[in-house]
Amino acid sequence: MVFEAYRVVKTKKGSHGMDGMDWKDIEMNLKSELYKLWNRLSSGSYYPKAVKQVEIPKREGGIRKLGIPTILDRIAQQVVKKQLEGKVGPMFHKSSFGYRPQRNCHDAVRQSNKNSFNHDCVIDLDIKGFFDNGRKAYISSQQ
Secondary structure, eight states: OHHHHHHHHHHHTOOOOTTOOOHHHHHHTHHHHHHHHHHHHHHTOOOOOOOEEEEEEOTTSSEEEEEEOOHHHHHHHHHHHHHHHHHHGGGSOTTOOTTOTTOOHHHHHHHHHHHHHHSEEEEEOOOTTTTTTTOOOEEEEEO
16 A cells, blocks of 8 residues: 555655655665555554645735645555545545545536536635635525
């Protein structure tokens, strides 16, 4: 599982985190690094390292703070993600699209169109700064 997670994370080619360990460093000691990670994950002694904070400028001005985990922490996250998807994925409603594998925003729009033609509903959404300010959409329907 750890090696498969390593392969998935490597294809995304992300940069290193606070520890400064890059892909070359990991590949020089690949077996050792992945074994240590597996050992910590399986024994319950794994703790992620601090996240590197990078400021990204926004188009409209201001900055967005982005946290960059270490490469080994991203591999650990991928292991956990794969495990959780298999166990909790079936519990999600069929109309759930956020952070779901093989589902995207286009699927959500198609489902929304399908729902709007079959049910009376009102959607109240303030799109300006939606993700920045933690605003939520409230959907109410009458049956």
